[in-house]
Amino acid sequence: MIDHLRDLASVREATDRLLATVSSWDNAALAEPSRLPGWTRGHVLAHVARNADALVNVLHGLPMYQDGATRDADIERDAGRPLDVQLADLRATADRFQAAAEEPADWSRTVELRNGVTDSASRVPFRRWVEVALHHVDLGAGYELADLPEDFLLREIDFLADRWSGRSDVPPVTLRSADGRDLGTTGGTEGGPVTVEGSLGDLLGWLAGRGDKGAALVTKGGPLPELPPL
Structure with missing residues (x-):
């Protein structure tokens, strides 16, 4: 059985772990290539932040992203920001997601994700955990799949x-x-x-x-x- 409250706690732990890693960097480290083709570490962090906002949209019954082109443009726009701005955005968007997920709601309802995919609202916290955890690995900063x-x-x-x-x-x-x-x-x-x-x-x-x-x-x-x- 899915326990969205337990998953929310895991999201917070994963986010704190990611922030601890990134907080030890400087701007040069942020500009290094990630493990994702064509993306710097800044691209990965920009995506993690924008994904939090996108999942807030999902929880509020709105489209996850305006469209694919806008999603990609937002990541590209935010990828080159300095470390302090990236960190502030990661923290603020994580807090917004946490707050939205803690609102009283029918967690058995169906929500729409990207590209028309639907799922139970109760799975959204785990999907956020996946985004934070796997993209932490993608940074190539010592946190691995194992x-x-x-x-x-x-x-x-x-x-x-x-x-x-x-x-x-x-x-x-x-x-x-x-x-x-x-x-x-x-x-x-x-x-x-x-x-x-x-x-x-x-x-x-x-x-x-x-x-x-x-x-x-x-x-x-x-x-x-x-x-x-x-």
Whole structure:
């Protein structure tokens, strides 16, 4: 069962962890490349801040973003700001999200996310946790997929496995943890079945297109499938 209040507490912890990392930088560190192609660390932080505002919109029944072009332009606009401005924006937007998520509401209601995707409002705090935590990893500042809590890793693996399910360009895949736990299946029905086994961090990295994208995973039945971009 989803506990949005517990997830909100995890969002705050993840945000504090991110802020502690970024607070130790200078402007030069902010301008360094992130692990996301074409984005500096400033782009990543600008995206994290704008995502908080976007999810406030979702919780208030508004469109998440005005449109894709505006979303991209806002990130580009904010990417080159100095460190003190980035930090102030991260703190302010995190507080706005927290306040909006603490308002009395029907958490079973359906909300609309980006590109027409719908979900339960109760999942929004976890989606924010994902944004903060994975983009912390994307900064390349010493916080890695393996540092993420197991509960987080299992839930996000399950989410991404569902996202890739039914895809004709992904063969049927069974996911298994390094300690032998069955983590479900993903992919479509075409092609030979493949079992993919490894640490939770490596599995998430492959499903999310991050880290070494599954280089450390062990496969049975065929090579590691190449996933399309998220």
